[in-house]
Amino acid sequence: MASPKVAVVGAGIIGLSTALCITEICPSCSVTVLSDQFSPNTTSDVAAGMLIPHTYPDTPIHRQKQWFKETFTYLFAISSSAEASEAGIHLVSGWQVFKSTPKEELPFWSDIVLGFRPMSEAELQKFPQHRFGHAFTTLKCDCPPYLLWLEKRLKAAGTQMYTRKVADLWELHSEYDIVVNCTGMGAHQLVGDKQLSPVRGQVLKVHAPWVKHFIRDGDGLTYIYPGIHSVTLGGTREEGSWSLSPDAGTTRDIFDRCCSLEPSLQGAQDIEVKVGLRPSRQCVRVQREVLSQGGVKLPVVHNYGHGAGGFSVHRGTANEAAHLVGECISDLQGSSLRAKL
């Protein structure tokens, strides 16, 4: 197989970063990205893109840590390069504050972010309702810039991108040798994964350029994440809700919760409300399988179900998925050799 044809379905952060990893690992592949939505209309565009991992209950911690570390290392290098502003990658420092001391002393990612340490008494004065906190510096991926930058890198690598709604993976079997499923919430319909469910998140994007730090309350329901041109205020976690319409009462509630953490936000301007559905799963599905129908086989690599943690682990899972694509190619090459004998 001279030039395996790979279709990546999905153009959010997972689809684009997986496609990019495939072009890096398998330069001879012809990669095409197919998606019904591209930036700025993906779920990834709603998210703040903070590198603060979500813990998946059913994925081993060492694997999550590896994914996070790879992602952090990759973005860290971009953040200090000349491309940082174009790629939308920047460092941001801040605080995660708790009203009561958390059960676990240190999160698994504390040695990967920068300068992680408990907050001092003086620092906690800023948060009178909170008794404990962590201070650290991490990275933020601003979207659309990061997605647009990935698209640019893909185009430079010869990747084609098409707007197309894929209703069934089998649609692709005649044009492509391997299909990579990065459809996020779309996988619920596309592959009938009932373990995947939406967790609705509403956010406000506001103009408050004097806010230079992130603030995250406890388990992350309320947060303030300063980006390049706006500050993302959040949020909600509504399990099982499929609604993409902003709710006015929720907007008021988010704004109040954030102002309580950062009073200066009362002066914020240009409030834009957005909604995204976190494609949530007990464990991220990074897995290959071979679909079979009437004697025809279709190798598929899945990379979806990142829920609240897509940005934090995107590069790590993209690399893993790209290696699985490599395995699919080896298998195809093996079987095509056998077919010739």
Add this chain to the structure above:
Amino acid sequence: MRVAIIGAGVIGLSSALCIHEQFQGLLPSLELEIYAESFTPHTTSDGAAGLWQPYLSDRGNLQETLWNKETFDYLLGHLHSPAAKEMGLFLISGYNLFTEPVPDPSWKNIVLGFRNLTPKELELFPGYSYGWFNTALMLEGRNYLPWLTNRLTQRGVKFFHKKVESFQEVSGDGVDVVLNCSGMRSGDLQPDPELQPDRGQIIKVLAPWVKHFIITHSLKSRIYSSPYIIPGSEFTVLGGINQHGNWSEENSAKDHKSIWDSCCQLLPALQKAKIVGEWSGLRPARPSVRLERESTRLGNLRAEVIHNYGHGGFGITIHWGCAMAAARLFGTILQEKQQLATPPGPRL
């Protein structure tokens, strides 16, 4: 009681406000008048980035360390007030970078979360092998000065756009106390060979992805003569010029290139930043701040002068501590005058 303040930079305006706040209630006849050649946005304070950070060494002036602390604590107390945004006041964290280990500064316990940089953090800054991280405050002159002006105007303080050539010009005619907050121009009012300009130049850029201040240090050279990057609320300041004895307020192409090249080396992404302005200013440098009383006499007229100038590159950092000290000196003058005003006792 009329008080004339010369200078409308951060020192003049804050001293005036501090005195009015403390004494107007005790002395309803108190009238303050501010005379200045330049008002916001044309003062030295307007050009400064506005970062609260003292020099690395206290130069033996422990008083100044106290005034710095008073200022920080005062500002921190205002951080959550509704006025903070209007004042141009917000928290900011960042990096101080060195090419060798240095002792901790006098202000390490004044700022928040002061710590050394980790090896991984230092990877961000090739060429620097040691550094600090801390959280401090920004107080942007272009917002703070108008805020101070509004507070003063509300209190009935009068402003006069005038270059004052001598203390006598404003004293006499019922003006009992003159506050000399004339910064770099103090030498025009009274020669002071210790006051010299430390000329700075800055480039203003749009770089909203930069959320931290980054200040590099070259221990062999003057402070702020090594590149620094300070993100504000509307633009980011790039700097790294400190020329002792240079009185020029013209932007220099050579300095522009030096700032641009050295800051882009520090943060390569700055190459893409749009330049929106450039400015040169004179830090009113002195071995120590001159904050003291002086009695002047012209014929029969006596006037008390309170000097408050020579704050170099830390005016914003120290301003409130100095304003309070100036107010204390004013209080002493008031007490003395009241003693003089007390009717003499019966002679026996």
